[in-house]
Amino acid sequence: MHLDDLPRIDLAHLPTPLEHLTALSSLLGGPSIFVKRDDATGLATGGNKTRKLEFLIGEAIEREADTVITTGAMQSNHARQTAAAAGRAGLRCVLLLENRHPIADSTYEVGGNVLLDRILGAEIIELAEGTDLFEAMDICEHQLRESGAEPYLIPIGGSNAVGALGYVDCAIELVEQSESLGVRIDHVVHATASAGTQAGLVAGFAGLESGIPVTGVSAGMPADDLSAFVFDVAVKTAEIIGAPGSVTREMVVVDDGHVGPGYGLPTTEMLDAVELVARTEGLLLDPVYTGKAMAGLMAMIRDGRFDPDDNVVFVHTGGIAGLMAYGSVFDRPPSPS
Numbered sequence: 273m274h275l276d277d278l279p280r281i282d283l284a285h286l287p288t289p290l291e292h293l294t295a296l297s298s299l300l301g302g303p304s305i306f307v308k309r310d311d312a313t314g315l316a317t318g319g320n321k322t323r324k325l326e327f328l329i330g331e332a333i334e335r336e337a338d339t340v341i342t343t344g345a346m347q348s349n350h351a352r353q354t355a356a357a358a359g360r361a362g363l364r365c366v367l368l369l370e371n372r373h374p375i376a377d378s379t380y381e382v383g384g385n386v387l388l389d390r391i392l393g394a395e396i397i398e399l400a401e402g403t404d405l406f407e408a409m410d411i412c413e414h415q416l417r418e419s420g421a422e423p424y425l426i427p428i429g430g431s432n433a434v435g436a437l438g439y440v441d442c443a444i445e446l447v448e449q450s451e452s453l454g455v456r457i458d459h460v461v462h463a464t465a466s467a468g469t470q471a472g473l474v475a476g477f478a479g480l481e482s483g484i485p486v487t488g489v490s491a492g493m494p495a496d497d498l499s500a501f502v503f504d505v506a507v508k509t510a511e512i513i514g515a516p517g518s519v520t521r522e523m524v525v526v527d528d529g530h531v532g533p534g535y536g537l538p539t540t541e542m543l544d545a546v547e548l549v550a551r552t553e554g555l556l557l558d559p560v561y562t563g564k565a566m567a568g569l570m571a572m573i574r575d576g577r578f579d580p581d582d583n584v585v586f587v588h589t590g591g592i593a594g595l596m597a598y599g600s601v602f603d604r605p606p607s608p609s
């Protein structure tokens with residue numbers, strides 16, 4: 273297995289730290305919980321898309337593109353990191369943002385990631401809710417070509433086999449950190465949505481023959497659809513890294529039990545998880561992805577899925593800028609505990 277000789281640029285602060293959450297682990301009374309700090313990748317408030325963009329922007333430059341296009345929800349962390357990465361590489365960035373209204377918050381359309389997108393110099397095209405984002409990307413690409421630009425398309429979430437290479441790199445880091453810290457990793461849990469993070473981790477652990485199981489906690493999609501998508505991307509990723517055939521369908525596990533009413537919509541257990549982790553560890557999760565994934569990890573612990581001497585790694589995929597546009601959902605009476 274290898275990542276050498278693939279087009280790549282340097283964007284992230286790597287390796288990200290692997291930290292033991294001592295207080296949270298003892299409070300929950302289950303396994304030892306470690307956090308892989310991919311919220312601290314460093315690019316314009318960080319997050320998981322930065323690892324993917326090292327390879328995606330690398331390919332864009334190799335193809336001599338001058339413009340990148342990507343798409344997502346209004347408060348897309350991926351769009352914000354793409355804007356930052358494109359700027360650093362000297363590329364123009366066009367963001368097609370779907371104006372969904374998951375929450376009634378006055379900052380949703382102007383604050384958080386949207387504010388940063390503007391500061392970072394991206395051109396924002398707002399799309400009405402329900403727009404076919406794939407078609408919108410095609411139309412935008414066509415128009416840019418007509419105008420003489422050389423566009424490079426980055427799929428939603430940066431999730432194709434090239435983007436997933438960033439999470440192969442994360443899998444390699446985790447195995448190295450496990451060895452250097454003397455901490456056996458029994459399980460990895462993280463938020464999953466557009467498949468690239470999970471596909472890269474699964475392909476990376478499979479390519480290393482590490483046997484480390486991964487559970488993706490869905491932020492939106494039903495488990496059947498999302499796991500089929502993750503498997504497809506993971507198989508292609510394994511081919512690129514020279515480990516064809518190493519990924520099996522059984523390695524792709526998606527838990528869709530913590531989505532609640534839908535993508536981006538708050539749940540009580542998400543709010544509880546975000547507040548608990550903030551108050552015990554000073555660690556900020558986000559309402560759309562990592563808060564729900566942490567609620568999923570806590571439920572797995574309650575259900576007795578781990579032994580007390582297990583070490584579980586929670587990959588913190590970021591989302592801090594998005595949190596800043598979700599203030600109103602944390603405006604609730606203190607819980608009676």
Ligand SMILES: *Cc1c(COP(=O)(O)O)cnc(C)c1O
Binds near residue numbers: 320429463467589
């Ligand atoms: C995009 C994102 C995810 C999901 O990662 P995918 O690779 O799309 O599955 C998780 N957490 C945060 C904060 C994100 O922005």
